[in-house]
Amino acid sequence: MRYDPKKIEAKWQKKWLAAGTYEPDLKPTPLEVRRRGRLRSRGSRDGLLARCAKKPFYNLMMFPYPSAEGLHIGGMRTFTGVDVYGRFKRMQGYDVLEPIGLDAFGIHSENYALKTGRHPLTWAKIAEKNYYRQLGMIGNGFAWEERLETSDPDYYKWTQWIFTAMFRQRLAYRKKQAVNWCPSCKTVLADEQVIAGECERCGTKVIQKELEQWFFRITKYADRLLKNLEKLDWSERVKAAQKNWIGRSEGAKLRFNVTSLKFKDKKTIEVFTTRPDTLFGATYVVLGPEHPLIVDLASSAENYHEVEKYCKQARNKTEEERVSAGKEKTGVEVRGVKAINPANQEEIPIWIADYVLGGYGTGAIMAVPAHDERDFEFAKKYHLPIRNVIVPESLQKVVRNAEDIAMGAESEITIKADCWIGGSVLKDSGEFTGMDSEEAKWTITKFVGGKRVVQYHLRDWLISRQRYWGPPIPMIFCQICHKKGKGERRDMPGWHTVPDHNLPVRLPFVKNFRPTGTDQSPLAAVASFAKVRCPSCNAWARRETDVSDTFLDSAWYFLRYPSINSVRSRKMPWDPAITKRWLPVNMYIGGAEHSVLHLLYARFLTMALRDARKLSFEEPFGIFRAHGLIMKDGAKMSKSKGNVVNPDEYIRAYGADAMRMYLAFLAPFEQSGDFRDLGIKGITRFLERVWKVMEHQEDKGKKAKSKKDAEEEKLLNKAVHRAIKKVTQDIESLHYNTAISALMIFLNTLEEHQHAVSEKHKEAFFKLLAPFAPHMAEELYQRTAETAAPGARRGFKSIHKAQWPTYDPRLLHEDTFELIIQVNGKVRGRITLARGASEQEAIKVSSHLERIQPYLITPPKKTIFVVNKLLNFVL
Ligand code: ANZ
Ligand code: ZN
Secondary structure (H helix, E strand, C coil), X not given: CCCCHHHHHHHHHHHHHHHXXXXXXXXXXXXXXXXXXXXXXXXXXXXXXXXXXXXXEEEEECCCCCCXXXXXXXXXXXXXXXXXXXXXXHHCCCEEECCXXXXXXXXXXXXXXXXXXXXXXXXXXXXXXXXXHHHHHCCCCCCHHHCEXXXXXXXXXXXXXXXXXXXXXXXXXXXXXXXXXXXXXXXXXXXXXXXXXXXXXXXXXXXXXXXXXXXXXXXXXXXXXXXXXXXXXXCHHHHHHHHHHHCEEEEEEEEEEEECCCCCCCEEEEEXXXXXXXXXXXXXXEECCCCCHHHHHXXXXXXXXXXXXXXXXXXXXXXXXXXXXXXXXXXXXXEEEEEECCCCCCEEEEEEECCCCCCCCCCEEEECCCCCHHHHHHHHHHCCCCCCCEECCCCCEEECCHHHHHCCCCCEEECCCCCCCXXXXXXXXXXXCCCEHHHHHHHHHHHXXXXXXXXXXXXXXXXXECCCCCCEXXXXXXXXXXXXXXXXXXXXXXXXXXXXXXXXXXXXXXXXXXXXXXXXXXXXXCHHHHEEECCCXXXXXXXXXXXXXXXXXXXXXXXXXXHCCCHHHHCCCCCHHHHHHHCCEEEEEEEHHHCCCHXXXXXXXXXXXXXXXXXXXXXXXXXXXXXXXXXXXXXCCCCCCCXXXXXXXXXXXXXXXXXXXXXXHCCCCCCCEEECHHHHHHHHHHHHHHHHHHHHHHCCCCCCCCHHHHHHHHHHHHHHHHHHHHHHHHHHCCCHHHHHHHHHHHHHHHHHCHHHCCHHHHHHHHHHHCCCCHHHHHHHHHHHHHHHCXXXXXXCCCHHHCCCCCCXXXXXXXXXXXXXXXXXXXXXXXXXXXCCCCHHHHHHHHHCCCCCHHXXXXXXXXXXXXXXXXXXXXX
């Protein structure tokens, strides 16, 4: 029979589904159930014990958001790559849970709906069907019964519940802040939707708009998020990205008094600096255009209108435009007022410049142009004084530390002679002259009455979206309660959470779901939705009509999966007993592009829920590995280039097994790889050879063994164990490509000694092949078993639940070893000998060596011999 993937793949997919091969029993152990007083009879307890998972292993990939194009080949590589690992663990005896679902809510789906003029609800259904069809084809061991979609009211009920939990914990709050706004799409954009200052959808320049929004206080967890990183077994590049994003800076807050005759009370400007040691070099102060003091200052400034105009302009720029190194710096001096440098009482000018951001530190800086590149550039442009207060080190190069290099910095940077940014020894700094920078930092801070502080770059998570396709934020604002100062939280009078029994707040069907262009979501126009009774005083109140960020949907989905079919999941977001057994996730795999958004949000939420005593752990993912990306013939895939690989077509042409194997073969899983049609053909040929070797054996009868056969069998045994060792180790480290190479070598050996191949060898081969080509492995395994003992097997025992083969290290011992030859303890040569060679043999062979002979003109005093290792001539 010819190898026909189409036939066997569909067949086994159906069979596995029917047999529930990939559905672990998720129920908690009887003991756990009994503790909750729900289990009565003994009989049912034993039944439960027999079935429940003994070694839970939660194997998870980031769930996809449905896009118009369907499953991308890169996605297929990730999913099947994760599945290789899951299948491997399952065969090692773990009860593997590998769930799947869709991140169906969110701006991606809504944008697509907008583009096609379809309603998101309609489009979501189409996308869902298409995705699940594709995900069904790739041959993964998914636990289909646990699937979920974030746009399902049964799911987002709990997303909303989490919001209320955050509110009760004072981790949700409202604040007015400048947000990204696309004037063409008339909507707020998430940071990640702004690409180089432009709207990712239409390319229009994004501006900043002041809006009052909901935030989650992730900054409260900055330190914990950072500290825990050390304990996590995650891809280093992802940890480095999180560390950088959290951006911990140690520095000081220093106060500069402001001189102006017009002020009755004394005004001060507080700055944040990481370099208080350079205070004597501060020759001006800069306020960001958002600084609250500007209003006061401007009134006494001589150039009031100029200042006002500048600040207004700055607000229309994106942060990127303001801070990126290439952009020319702009600013305006506030004339008529001065700041006083607290170190030397010198009067220095006050400037406003947009390279200082309102949202970081104190929103104001002391400028030290001699030692800060941005200040240097600015001072040059506006002819401000530059005062050197640090002795530059003689060397002109700074070697960056390993961390910076990991983040992509050049390993060495050449310092501009006139702007030395490093630390060293102070000069021209009064009594601190000669002091070391590090010491001076804190001594000077103390001297001027400053505060030592830690700042983080991490900002609070903006949750509100003035969009349609997301879960409505479950809050109600009551004007009457507000006036009376009543509410669930004293700091937010008038605000009430929607009571639990009224969740979910269903997303109403809105025909015109287009963003409105005002600062309101389309839901605000739906009176029947927006108008609601106050849960506290029953007066007419207003519902929050913004929806939450789609990253909130995906920040907790892994908690829901295992519990989704539990009865208790109707009353709770997750079943605590099940959660206890199955979480944290054992292995999580996804894209490095999610390093700082999804992965940080999920960690934060888990910590917050743990602090609210809703979870018993604070880190959601034990191991995280970032996968590599896929190119096509050396180029990035894109529709315009016409080089997009459509998994459907390829699976139709070559089969899922060949695709899975090729995607695993093309590079180590964590690295990027290049997809070539030639490559998939190569793998297909490999699979055809496998098929042939195994088939060939099937019609071979038993015959007596010759001596040659026995020798061949020994050789084959060794090949088996070598392959088992290599494949096991390589799968464990996600080096699937080399595991497959080992299988190829193994196949060569089997082909060479075809007539000596036994059931045992074949079985081992199938098992090693199973994670990669699950359908073929199952087909051949079942056939071989049937041929070996026709009709003997009762019921279906999948290869994917069979025991992973183990190897015997003794068999792998080589027959030879390398003898080290020493003369007076010094290594003088090496020679290969048969294992177990005697001292006499070793002496005989060694003393004939060209390099050794000259030493042995007179016989050695004695020899020291270590079996299988070393021979030392002592002269
Ligand atoms: C004086 C100084 C002298 C500085 C010097 C640096 C070098 P990180 O490491 O990112 O925390 N800064 C403070 N607040 C800022 C803001 N809101 N917008 C833009 N820049 C701001 O950077 C801290 C340094 O960035 C601070 O230390 C401050 O400049 C600047 F030789 O103060 B420094
Ligand atoms: Zn009220």
